[in-house]
Amino acid sequence: MTGEVGLRERKKAATRAALSAAANRLAVELGVEHVTVEAIAAAADVSPRTFHNYFSSREEAIVASIIDWADRLTDELERRPADEPIWDSLQDVYLATLDDSADARARMVAQIQMVMANPTVIANQLAAFDAMRRRFAAAIAARTGTDASRDLYPHLIAGAAAQAVKTSMDLWAAGQTDRPLRELVADGFAQLRAGLPQPGRQTGRPAS
Structure with a gap:
């Protein structure tokens, strides 16, 4: 059965x-x-x-692929070692799903253009991303001993991680950088983990 x-x-x-x-x-x-x-x-x-x-x-x-992607990512996150730092888990889970190829970039560009041309699809995509954030927040709460129904922490971590990935994808798809997508995402995670220090201020010197 x-x-x-x-x-x-x-x-x-x-x-x-x-x-x-x-x-x-x-x-x-x-x-x-x-x-x-x-x-x-x-x-x-x-x-x-x-x-x-x-x-x-x-x-x-x-937009269903976003929900299905979130389900796969959450399942992978829940399978990570319980004592692994949450940022390590999130980065590895996200990076494992990303495609740096030229074909992937072309598909992403076409996808973004299609979505942005239709307000109803935009609304559905935003709802899908919000559902994804809430699923991640619940998984992060379980991993960190927090409560997703009242604590900010799991929601902030889930939202920040998702935004790092989305921003990297947007820059990469728009051709604003020649850096590989995985490298952009890893850099985004590194900056978040460092507390988003202002460029040029890490050593006390003003930005050039």
Whole structure:
């Protein structure tokens, strides 16, 4: 019975991922306003009814990969050694999922352009990122003996880490730097861990 349940859950996850990938691809290729639930379902080789078993709208399907990414990251975070410093755990978990390739950069640019052109998708993306932050905060609270329902610490750490990654991705995708994405993210984490010292002030000298 356990094997059957596991297989059923894997099939459901695969269908959800196929629908999300199809929704995202069509939105990038055609523009969100030209994408229908029927087209997404057809691209994933399922019925529109099946689509509605997983998502309430095309916009939700388009950003579902963020939620799924958050689930994978949280699962990995929860598997890290309990005595490992939380910043080490977060950095390793994030870096393991990042792709520095030129193809990945092109996909990210297209994704950002698609999202920014549609306010409804932006709203769904913000909601997805907020859900991701709350999941991370709960995992961080469990690791650090804090309470996510009342303590600032796990939320601040989760939010700061996510912002370091997002800011690095934005700069990298925009071509504002030739540094690899993983290097940018690692630098962002290092600056946060150091307390974000003002550039040029570490040794007491004014910035040049």
